[in-house]
Amino acid sequence: MERLQKVIAHAGIASRRKAEQLIEEGHVRVNGKVVKELGIKVSSSDKVEVDGIPLEREEPIYFMLYKPRGVISSVNDDKGRKVVTDFFPMIEQRIYPVGRLDYDTSGLLILTNDGEFANTLMHPSNQIDKVYVAKVKGIPTKEALKALERGVRLEDGKTAPAKVKMHTVDKKKQTAIVEIIIHEGRNRQVRRMFEAVGNPVLKLKRERYGFLTLQGLKVGDARELSPHEVKQLRALALKK
Template structure:
């Protein structure tokens, strides 16, 4: 037996908090009867409707995917470009990406059909470290990198402090490889941070998400998370 709002969230319809509001507003039915009690528990055999539409109750699944560059972090694309779910054609569940990686960014991306899990990880108040490796044009000084570490002003406000480390440099090609760890999830944030100090990103890869990494995977490959990993990452988000 699961709480009704959790089942609705796991179906990917909305967050658990918004599911609670739907229940309180009388927009949810269980076995044909309107339910307004938040403590209501349901079984897999119960029929649940939200705004008159039955929800499909699927077993939650969780995948770690090595997204290649040149792929859209979405379930479909109006321009017909390749999307991440194209790599999961044999998966029966209706999975979707947790957050996104830019079209031209590669690396670790989670996919699931658990809306509650996804909303928890993406909520701004929860801090999950995201580890990136960037190749930039130019070689930033320690002082310039310190600006990123302390937080830098972007058009949508100051960034939170970040962990930044110069990994290597190529003076002949005038490029540098820099590691950066952030916990925010603003649009194109890492690229915009480097642009703000005058060092545009040529290549960007997300190598880590919380405790998770890409070990053993090649671009375009995925693996299912273990129950322990799901619990770990969920606990990390809410602590």
């Protein structure tokens, strides 16, 4: 037996909070009867409907993908471009990415059909480190690196403090390889941060998400996360 809002969230219909709202507003039926109580629990034999549509309950699954550049972090694209779910042709469940990586950014991306899990990882309060390695134009000054570490002012507000490390410098080509660790997930955040200090990103890869790394994966490869890894990610996201 599981709480009704959790079952709805696991089905990928909505986050648990949104599921609670749907229940309270009378959008949910269990075995033909409208249910507005949040405490109710249901079993696998109960028929659950949201706005008259039967809930298709799926076993939650969790994957990580080494996303290539030139791929959209979505389940479909109206321009016909390759999307991340194209790398899972044998998966029958409706999985979707947790957050996103830009079209031109490669690296570690999590996909799942567990709406509650996805919303927990993406919640602004979570402190999960995301490690990026960027090839940037120009050689960042010490002042630029310190600015990134303190947080830079973007059009949607100042970024949280980051950890920054210079890896290599190519004085001839006037480029540098820089590692940056952030825990926020704003749109194109790393690229915008480097642009703000005068060092536009030429190439970007996310190498780590929390404790997960790309070790053992080639570009375009994916693997299923273990139950222990899923549990660890939840614990990381809920840690304040």
